Amino acid sequence: MTGDFRFGVNMVVPGSRAAWVEKCRKVEDLGYDVLSAADHLGLAPPFPALVLAGEVTSRVKLNTFVLNTPFYNPVLLARDVTGTDQFTDGRLELGLGAGYVKEEFEAAGMPFPSARERVDHLERTVLALKRRYADPDHRPAPVRPGGPPLLLAGRGDRVLTLAAEHADIIGFTGTAKTPDGAPLAVAAVEEIDERVAFVRAKLGARASAVEFNLACQVVKLTNDRAAGLAELHRLMGARLTPEQLGEVPTVFVGTPAQIADQIRGHRERFGFTYFTVFEMSLDEFAPVLEELR
Template identity: 60%
Template sequence: MRPFRFGVDLVVPGSRAEWVEKCRKAEDLGYDVVAAADHVGMAPPFPALVLAAEATERVRLNTFVLNACFHNPVLLARDVTGTDQFTAGRLELGIGAGYVEAEFHAAGIEWGTPGQRFARLERAVAELKRAFADPDHRPAPVRPEGPPLLLGGRGDRVLKLAAKHADIVGFTGTAATKVEGRMSLAGPAELAERVEFTRKALNGRDVELNLLVHVTRITDDRRGALEAVHERVPDLGVDELGELPTVLTGSAAAVADQLLRTRETLGISYFTVIEDDLTRLAPVIEHLRGR
């Protein structure tokens, strides 16, 4: 069993002082990873992570996740290895194909088909791997193989790509079909199937598995919290939501037990929450410290 790791994806832009304060808070609360998202209207990920490195001592720094379509692959390799150097090798590189069509239009970048976006991601991964392996590439990565690579999603193509190249495979926990304007989560069976699909594609290769947690509510009224989530996610029943590791509800001890079961049954040991849940997950992290 891999030890637990917990990350927080910081998505709220703010002043330098505000960014420094929440990075330090995450480290003080026991998080292992501080991540920066890559969306229009949010903090630029690479400068944000360099600042996070200056403000903290221990946490890893992750792009969660870069939109490959926003970046020229050659220039991206430069920015990745430069940030890896400036963070003293604490960088983890999360990268995906992008999913918010309005942001592509805002940036003047062709939205294209899913296949075209995947091809851009595949090209970016290939260029990064080529740059990391080139002894003459400058700036040089801290590790000869480059920073750990996180690739994730839910579709077959991206999970196969992750199984081939990634050090960390990330699962979004979302459903295959989405309803406009409404959260759509994969049920327990669908999530388990995606993990099993990835394991078969890995063919015995050992990687870390990451899951994005969409809801965290530490409460003595677990049923009431699940019913509130059900109003936002009506496609799944209350009992189904209670089984999901993407919906963490109940006392800190109960949620800790749930994550222990998830690690045992699915092999997922690395969990990431969004910034709103930064303080909510902290007592669970305390329960699982050293596990």
């Protein structure tokens, strides 16, 4: 861990075995705490990718960030989860989501369920996994009796309510509310405040035992933060002003010291202690880790 924080990298660039091994070692060498495999068509298959990552690293946790759960049969998923957990010596963290990319369902020849149906399947999966973990006859068995730590990620009321009940880690997307299947947009800071408050109300006595994660969409190192935010606003065509972009915890712009201060502020305001950046920011974010040590 870096101080009171954990930092992960979500790997989203497919490539050869040699390239994957090199990147995984780099994640660990740079001081990140978690190496994640995204679950989208066209990317590396999450479980084999994490097993290979486990073979060539020794310290980082290994996370699915996050599985498109409607693609998976819960019983077969339990086998893959517990097998991967065994093969990585208990370093697996299981991230699950309800799925949101309509085009991927179409490419897989699957109907795109409604949001309600996708969350229903997510809930059935969580409960089925817990039953399998608790079954002494289930093989392969998880390394820990309760199974690997569970991260549930999303922004809707039902997903976050499910996360408040069952998750060890709650993943906040930092995206605005949009029509089902529509492109994602950056949420304003007030929207994130509201989502965090919603979860805290649901957690109750579990609040101190649950970790808050946030997926960071942009990392830009610059000595001129104002100019960097203005350029980002222009490139993104964002619905938020540059000043508003500077407030949201999914956007890191500035010097390493300025970004480290932003992260500390987000911990105080929202309770975020676990941040995940995309693979494209692997090198650019590394000086921030040094700043926080």
